[in-house]
Every structure is written in C-alpha cells, then in structure tokens.
Amino acid sequence: MTQGNKTAIISGATRGIGRAIAIELAREGVNISFNFLKSHEDALTLEEAVIKSGGKAKAFQTDIKDYAAVKSWVDKSRELFGGLDIVINNAGVIKDTALALMAPEDWHEVINTNLDGTFNLSRAAIIGLIKQKHGVILNITSVSGMVGIARQTNYSASKAGIIGFTKSLAREVAPYNIRVNAVAPGFIETDMLTGLKKEYKEQVLKQIPLARLGKAEEVARLVKFLVSDDAGYITGQTFVIDGGLSTV
Numbered sequence: 001m002t003q004g005n006k007t008a009i010i011s012g013a014t015r016g017i018g019r020a021i022a023i024e025l026a027r028e029g030v031n032i033s034f035n036f037l038k039s040h041e042d043a044l045t046l047e048e049a050v051i052k053s054g055g056k057a058k059a060f061q062t063d064i065k066d067y068a069a070v071k072s073w074v075d076k077s078r079e080l081f082g083g084l085d086i087v088i089n090n091a092g093v094i095k096d097t098a099l100a101l102m103a104p105e106d107w108h109e110v111i112n113t114n115l116d117g118t119f120n121l122s123r124a125a126i127i128g129l130i131k132q133k134h135g136v137i138l139n140i141t142s143v144s145g146m147v148g149i150a151r152q153t154n155y156s157a158s159k160a161g162i163i164g165f166t167k168s169l170a171r172e173v174a175p176y177n178i179r180v181n182a183v184a185p186g187f188i189e190t191d192m193l194t195g196l197k198k199e200y201k202e203q204v205l206k207q208i209p210l211a212r213l214g215k216a217e218e219v220a221r222l223v224k225f226l227v228s229d230d231a232g233y234i235t236g237q238t239f240v241i242d243g244g245l246s247t248v
Contacts, residue, residue, distance in 0.1 A: 007031040007081040008227070009074060011064050011121050012091030014042040016190030017140060020216035021088060022046060024224050026055030030086070033077035035062035035070075056081070064091045064117035067124070074124040083132070086227045087125045089118040089162070090140045094192060099153045107154045114158035118165060130176045136227045139166050139182040140219075141238060143246045146184060159184075163238050170236030179235040181226050186242025188214040209244030 008025050012018045013034035022032045023046075032050045036043040036059055043059035050057035058080055062073040078084050092114045095106035118139055129135035144152050145159025163182055170180035187193065187204055193213070196204075205211055222241055225231055240246055 005029065005031070006085040007033065007077065007083055008086035008088060009033045009077050009084060009121070009125065010088040010090055011035055011117060013088075014039060014046050014059075016192065017185065017188060017216045017219050018088075018090040019046055019049075020220035021090065021223050022057075023049055023053050024217070024220035025086070025227070026050040026053035026057070028224065028228075029054055031056040031081045033058050033060065033073070033081065033084075035060050035064060035073055035091070037061070037063060064120060065112045067120045070117075070120040071124040074121070074128075078128060084125060084128060085135055087121060087129075087135070087137045088140070088223065088227070089121055089137070091117045092140065092158075094152070094155050096151045096155065098151050102154065110154040111158050111161075114155070115161045115165075118162050122165075122169065126173065126178075129178050130173065133177050135178045137169065137178065137180040138223055138227050139180070140223075141166070141182045141184045143184050143186045143240060143242045146238070146240070147246050166238060167236050174235060179231070181231075181234060181236070182238040183219060183222055183226065184238050184240045184242070184246075185219050186214060186240070186245040188216055188219060190216055207245055208242070209247065212243065214241060214243055 008030050010018055010022055013022045014036045032055050047057040047059055060073045062069045095110050139162050141162040142159040144156045145163055148156050166180050166182040
C-alpha cells in the first residue's frame with residue numbers, strides 16, 4: 001500500500017484524528033502539508049512526528065474559514081513539494097446545545113468551519129487535480145450527520161452536508177480520475193470528547209455494540225486505505241467507523 005513520494009494536504013491535523021492520519025500516511029512516505037490556527041507548539045510537534053515517521057512535513061498558519069488564505073496554503077504546498085495528490089478535509093469544531101438555546105454565532109462557527117472549510121480546501125485544490133487528471137479527496141464527516149444527535153443540530157447539519165458534498169463531487173470529477181470518499185467516525189477518543197460528562201459517556205458506551213470508544217489510529221488506518229491505489233475503484237461512498245453505534 002506504499003504511497004511513494006505523494007503529497008497530502010490535511011486540514012485540522014495538529015490533534016486527534018487529523019494528527020493520527022498525518023502520522024499514518026507519513027509511515028507510507030507521504031509528504032504532509034497541514035494547517036494550524038493558533039498553536040505553533042502543536043504544529044512543530046506534528047512536523048517532528050511526521051519526519052520521524054518517514055515523511056516530510058510543513059505547517060502553515062491558516063484559518064480554514066478564509067478561502068483566500070486556504071488557496072495560498074494550497075499553492076505554497078504544491079510549490080514546496082512539487083505537486084498535490086491527496087486532500088483530506090478533517091478540520092472541525094463542535095458547539096453543542098439545544099436549538100432553543102443556540103446562539104446564531106455558534107451555528108455559524110460550526111457551519112463555517114466544518115462545511116465551508118471543506119468547500120474552501122476542496123475548491124482551492126480541485127483545479128490542479130483536474131489538470132493533472134488524478135487525485136483523491138477524503139472528507140471526515142460523522143455518524144451525527146447520518147443519524148442525528150440531540151443538541152447537535154449545527155454539527156449534524158454540517159456533517160450531513162459533507163456527505164452530500166462527497167456524493168456530488170465524486171460524480172463531478174470521476175471523469176478526471178479523481179476519487180472522493182468520506183469517513184464517518186462515531187465516538188472516538190480525542191480532545192473533542194474531553195468535555196463530556198462521565199454520566200453521558202457511560203450512556204454512550206451502552207449504545208455501542210463493541211462497548212468501547214474508537215481510537216484515532218483506527219480511523220487513520222481506514223483513511224490510509226481509502227486514499228491508496230488499493231481503493232482505486234471506490235468513490236462517492238461514506239464509510240462508517242463507530243463500533244456499531246449507528247446499527248442500533
């Protein structure tokens with residue numbers, strides 16, 4: 001499943017699932033370009049981890065909500081690494097609350113980061129992928145976008161939008177040998193879950209047939225397969241990795 005000297009650009013890679021994906025792909029010799037918003041320390045740590053894992057890495061301080069900044073990031077990444085083969089839309093935030101209490105700014109923050117961010121990076125990269133007539137786009141969505149979770153109307157809406165985006169874009173760019181898929185994780189052990197109350201986590205575990213939270217590394221291994229040539233006949237699909245949660 002070796003990726004040779006390919007280059008991947010990953011949004012939101014300094015923590016959690018994005019970080020695990022960057023390191024997993026680096027083990028296959030993939031060059032990694034990723035963005036960060038605030039923490040230079042986290043960015044430097046990931047650069048070092050990618051290099052240690054066998055890849056090359058470059059961090060760019062870029063707000064995923066700013067299309068012009070994202071376009072600059074993509075262009076600089078292409079120039080630095082001599083091309084771009086894999087686009088991974090991973091950046092995401094949560095602002096959970098009941099809709100009756102949700103502030104408009106919390107709705108827009110989640111939509112602008114999760115859904116608009118996916119558009120921004122994909123749009124900035126797509127013309128180059130079309131011109132070279134090959135490439136892979138992988139979008140991180142969520143089971144929340146498939147089954148709906150209470151108090152997550154903003155998050156569920158953004159993630160459901162990504163699933164529709166994936167299906168539509170896959171049809172649009174298939175003639176150019178570009179594949180587009182999505183991965184829908186369930187409850188994964190990342191910083192996003194640290195704020196959950198113990199009682200809520202216990203309730204969640206009761207609903208998961210495998211009776212445990214997932215690991216970021218497990219998601220990363222699925223992503224590694226989907227962006228590889230071994231998955232060359234797969235496009236327009238959403239792959240659920242949730243321990244069976246959405247089957248209940």
